[in-house]
Amino acid sequence: MKISKIKLLITTVIFGVTVMQAIAQNKVTGYVFHDANSNGKKETNEKGIENVAVTNGKEVVLTNAKGVYQLPLTNDAIISVIKPSNYKVAVNANNLPQFFYIHKPKGSPKLKFKGVEATGKLPHNVNFPLIASEENEVFTALIFGDPQPYTKQEVDYFAKGIVEEVANIKNIPFGLSLGDLVGNDLSLFNPYIKATKKAGIPWYNVLGNHDLNFDVETDALSDETYEAHFGPANYAFNYGKVHFIIIDNVLYPDPRNQSKYWGGFREDQFQFLENDLKYVPKDHLIVLAMHIPLSEPDDNDTFNDEHRQRLFNVLKPFSNTLSLSAHTHIQRQDFFTNAQGWPQEKPHHHYNVGTTSGDWYSGKLDANKVPTSTMRDGTPKGYAFINFNGNSYSVDYKVAGKPKTHQMEIFAPKVVAKDKKTKAAIYVNFFMGSPSDEVLYKIDSGEWKAMKYTTEPDPSYVSQVVSWDESETLIPGKRASNAIDCTHLWKGKISTKLSVGTHTIEVKAKDMFGKTHYGSKTYRVEQSNF
Template identity: 35%
Template sequence: MNLDHPTTAPAIRVSASAQPYPRHRLALLRHGWAQRRFGVVLLALALALVMPAQAASHRVVVYEDGNGNGQRDDAETGLAGVKLVLNERVLVLTDAEGRAMLPARGRDTIALVKPPGYAVPLREDGLPDFWRRAASVGEPLDIAFGLRRSDTSNRFEVLVFGDPQPKSLTDVDYYRRDIVEPLIGQHTARIGVSLGDIVHDDLSLYPAINAVTARLAVPWLHVAGNHDLDADAADDDSSLATFSATFGPDTFAWEEGEVVFIGLDDVIHLPGQQPAYVGGLRPAQFAFLEAYLDTVPADRLVVIALHIPLFDVDPERETFRSADRQRLFALLARFAQRLVLSAHMHSQLHYLHDAADGWTGQVPLHEYNVGATCGGFWSGLKDGDGIPDSTMADGTANGYALMRIEGSNYRLAWHPARDIHDTQIALHAPKVLRQGAWPGVSVYANVMMAMPDALVDYRIDDGPWRAMARVHEADPGMLARNLADDASDVLRGYDRAPQASVSSHLWRAPLPTNLALGEHRIQVRSDDRWRGEINAETRYRLDQAAP
């Protein structure tokens, strides 16, 4: 995690031993914030204690930019009580005039926590303008953040992209045509977020992919992934220099309506080891979380956005440090509504953390492990538009998620890319069976957004509805793609479809063969937690055959 971030040049991270704020002084700042009844007075006292006489200081003003011209005019007033974050760990409030003074110690980054009811302007590159960074060590900044009043409704939408991950400009073009262009002018989202692996190791692609995403014309937040690391970084502290130069703080907060969005870099870089990273959080991130969450009312919806899932994905090893997970759980426990958004897996899963995971809340903590925008890494057979199929290894179509917010409640939906039918259940069944054959061949239903307690039914023609059995198997559609790649004498695509993996949302049921000759309809239904009943259908035929 970067402690210091650049605006235009690569970051130099500050190691734990070289932090500009001794531990007791950082604790004092957190304590000053926690005692909110003393407000700005106690915060000012705390800051005075960490600022030696004659020290250089950053001067910040946050004001309402009434005419949106990007500069403060005489009649435009300061905004009091706006939260500012110094180097992702020190939290302060603006005073009654919208001003704050912060000590200049290192190559400091100052970020704004966007308050609800206001909008930040977009920079020339389309990214939200909510942070600044000193160009050199100790350089004092003079910052003016101009905010405009915006929609105050607590009903809004958020676009969520997991792993866009282009490897080349060709992949950026797939992203443009497959994901972004179909959304232009068709969505009503207020903000968007990408959950890491913005690119696939080639960080020079950042400007190209940002130019595409910016066409959606909403503030877009970015979380770092393991493929966003600087390849030559010697340690974790310096591993996100390029990412931070582009996107700003890798730990941030953003307030919209009755929702708090917190982005966290949870990729701990371990150079020289295999694997070269592990999921986890750092002491400075916990310092920020403790200070910031103490300012958030318990009835707010807290959304944690990160890349590596909190659950362990490999039974043989710890993929997210358990001590960090428990510490995060403790900070989230007091909130009635919370949601974790993760990515990384290039599959889709709803995980409910409970007592077995160390979660102590009265209801499980919902983690939505979002499918990848790039799906199976922009791989597979191309369609008539020259765009790869890119279905994920678990059979989930590539696409994007949409989160609908109503107050402090959320609703989730997955939208397959360029799918005019918005398919929610992918079916796989044989085209023809022999009448009277042993009924051992099944129809499979891949219910892409199924929760752990989901039920799926099917029926043949107008017969009775019967329960399908949830199975932990590979999606047969993906297996078919793998076999077709194996059997082909020529390459069917630039990259093969990913090897089929066990799906967490797959159901199976046997197809009867004792029906009349001819075609029969298969109907499948399930109750989606947020959409209600969803349906799919296909057909198979019964023929006669001689021995």
């Protein structure tokens, strides 16, 4: 009888463990093991690791006492290990973590941008090596929003304006980009990877709406080129007492009209979330990283409300949660309460992170001939550091090219007439601010006074945009976008009843984490003769 006609199961004995594998390849099995010599191969003396989660993107199982797992398998699957705390996975030459195995026997369908090559027959076992690594529960992660270069020149802007500033950064265990790694041209994935490699740390990635294969008819196939470069679009890992979930929340095509995209999740993604969280201790901090914000700025219908509510329900058993997004090219803090469907007393914090591309690489060129690219809400381009301490966290926003103390932009008139009434005001754009924060100001040695939270365009940004339109000569670079309302802006009265001369405005702002930040600016009072 020919082997090709045999329908019986093949029994393979691996290191004393019997593993059943069908010729139809409808199951995958293997070891998660301690890779003592870091060579990526399981040696006979290297033991399996118990109770490590492994997933096929939907089901999640734990390894047994010998480190063995088994999962259902389709012909379009990515098997990945959910890295436990106190272990690390290897990275490739580009600092991309290697925690997955792609199973696409026939490869991706033919697309404009190449997907995954045919992977052929499944190996008898798909093993995942883990390297023991002591992890401090106090650590900091580096977060990039929307690098989004549309051209190779913009990749260079990203590399020079952002990555060079954090090149070979120390004491940061990993970085994460929150989607829109490129701008529709997926051939720029490799230049983007080469740029982020220079940060010198393991780098994780989120799928964004500009990272998709648009020549597909179903959402499940929209990430084929992304998978070929980065692996699964839905995965998880642990570090310290933090459980990170990276999730693709871009539905393409939009299921409502089969056009464009919409924020939400597929059913298999919900199953992955539910199955994954079953094995996470309830006292751990859950951090969800996605691209499209859960909030809907300007009341636009950008996210499926039912999906957001279902996500909230999945998170209900966990007291400590944080979600991250980018996409909007602004910076914003949102807090979901019972009124918005959050099922706990403590509000859920959703941080919409400012972008590394800023306002899509617009604005005047700096000394390095890189666009300043301030965002439409007046937030300068930059990146975030999220500081973890056990299951708690705080956030620092770092403006690119500025000292870390640069946390606000103060706008005030340069000169006012002595003792004259004026409608001019002092504005403070506190980049990490939220409406409940305290922002105080004083002039010279006067008393500290509270500033009034306001929602309007940041006049400092408006002035930048107007300078383009008023210029009688062409300005190198690209005109910035028009201003929008800022969600972290405060306003105070400016005094004209002061002596003639220069006066100092001092500002102090306390953020949601209890940290106080300072800024100052001067203005002149002059005697008016009319």
